[in-house]
Amino acid sequence: MPDAAMPTDPLPDFVVIDVETACARASSICQVGIVGFAGGREIFAYETLLDPRDDFHFFNTQIHGIAAHHVVGQPCFADVHGVIDRHLAGRTTVAHSHFDKGALAAACRVHDRPAIETTWLDSVRVAKRAWPDLPNHKLGGLARYLGITHRHHDALSDARAAGWVVVKAIDHTGLSLADWLAPPRKAAPAPRAARSGPLAGERIVIVGEPRDGALAHRLAALGGRIMTAVGTTTTLLVIAGAADPRTVAIDPQWQKAQASGTARILTEAALLAALD
Template sequence: MNAPAPISTMRTSPDYPDPDFVVIDVETACERVSSICQVGIVGYRDGGEVFAYETLVDPRDTFSAFNIGIHGITARDVAGAPDFAQVHARLEAHLAGRVVVAHSSFDKGALAAACTRTGCAPITARWLDSVRVAKRAWPDLTSHRLNVLADFLGLSHRHHDALSDARAAGQVILRAIEHTGTPLEAWLATPPKARARAPEPAPDGPLAGMRVALLGEAVDGPLAQWVAQAGGRIVAGVGRTTTMLLVATKHPYGRFVEASPAYRKAEELRRAGRDIAILTEAVLRKRIGAF
C-alpha cells in the first residue's frame, strides 16, 4: 500500500517554460470517477521535466475500502485539503490548451466528471493516451499497464501515487518517441482505427436474448465470436440495456479489475435495480459448455 503524498506544490511557478506536453494522473476515493482525492501533474519540454505539481483533494465523497487498498489515501489524509473547486483554477492553468497525456481515458473522464459535479468549467485540451502510444511502440509486451511499462523501461515508480504515475506516463511518451523516431505531433495526428464490428448473434443458443459487454477483449475478437455463436449480442459498452458484463480471461486490469470503468458501471446499474450479471469468461464457459 502506498503512503499518501502530502499537500504540496513542487517546482511550480508562473514563469516555467511552456511545456511540449503535460501529464496528469488522478486517484479517486470510491467507485464514482468524480471522487478525485489526489492529483499529480508533470510538464515536459525538450525531453526534460520543467515543473511538477501534486495535491491531495477533499473529494466531498466517501472513501471505499477497495480504493483505499489501491492508493492508501483515506478520509483522514485529505482532512483540510482543498476540494476540487478550489484546485480547479490551478489545474486549468497547467492543462488548458495544452497537449495533455494520461495513461488510459480514466483520468480524462474523472476530470470531466469532477468539473460537472462541482459546476466548474470543463478544461479543454488536446488529449493523448499513453496506453495507445505504448501499444504501438512496444506491441510485443503482454501488458501495457503503467507498472509493467515502468519495470520494462527501468523507471523508478510508485504505482497509484498520482505524481509518480504522471512522471512514469510522461517517460513512456519520451521513450516511445526515442524508440520509434515518431515525434509528438505525429502521435497526436494518428487517425483512429476503423470501428470494429461485433459479430451477428446466432438465432438461438444458451445466450439468446442476452446483451453482452466485454471487459478486456475487442468486440470482434475470439471471445466475442464465441458469445455470438451462443446467441448473445455483443454491445460496445455497459449501458442500461446490458444484461451481462463478461470479464475476459486476459484483461489489462490484473487484480484491480473491479476498479475498471466497465465493472464500476455494471455495479452501479445493479445497485440501481438493473438485472445485469457480472461473470468471468471461465465461469460462463463452464456453465454453457463449448460452442
C-alpha cells in the first residue's frame, strides 16, 4: 500500500503493528501491517511486502506463505522506515506479544535506521486480564472467541485482530486505554489484624480496593486478616463498595472464590450491616 495511507482526521487513539519474518533472524521482516483505531473503530490501514535482504527459510514460508519471489521489486525496511515511524512515533502502539517490538528494533539496527520511539502495549497482557479463564490467549483463539474476522499470519489481518482485541477489552472491562497502559500498582503491606474483634479468625480477600486501602484497615481493626489472594484457607471475599461490577466480573480472585465454594462472598455493605 502506498504512503498515502497516513491518517488525517481523527488522530488514532492507538495503532497496531504486526510483522512477518523471512527466517529466524528477527530483523528479516518481509511483511508489515499497521492499523489505526480511534473511538472504537478502525480509521486507517497500511500494509506492504518487504524485501528483507535476507534468506527465506522454508519453515517461515510455510507459516505465512511469503517466499522470495513474492518480494522481488518490493521496498526494503530502510525504504519504508519513515512511513512506519510516522505511523508509530509518539503514539501508543499495540502488538500481540513482544515479537513485533523486537523485530522492529532489530530491523532498525540492521538497516542503520533510528529506533522508533513509541509507547508499547502488549495485547496478550490485555487479553489475559480481560478474559482470564480462556485456555490460551493466542490471537487465533481470541479472534474466534470474540467473533473477529481473521486470517492468521497475514500481517494486516493480525494487526487488525489485535486492535479489535483491545477495543473489545476496553468495552468488556470498562478500563480505558490509559488504565491498560498504567503500570501495575505495587500494594503496600496489608494492615495488621487486631488481636480480637468480630472478624477474628477470618482470612479476607478484598476485590475492588487495594489491600492497604480504607476498607482493609477497617476490617483489620475488627480482627480480620487481610490476604493477598484467594487460597484454600480464605474464608471471606469482600467486594468493596466502590468496585465497578464489570471489573469485579473479570477479577481472578472473585472467580477463584466462586469456583472454590469454600469462601463466602459478601459486598462491603452486606458485611458491615451484619456486623452492626
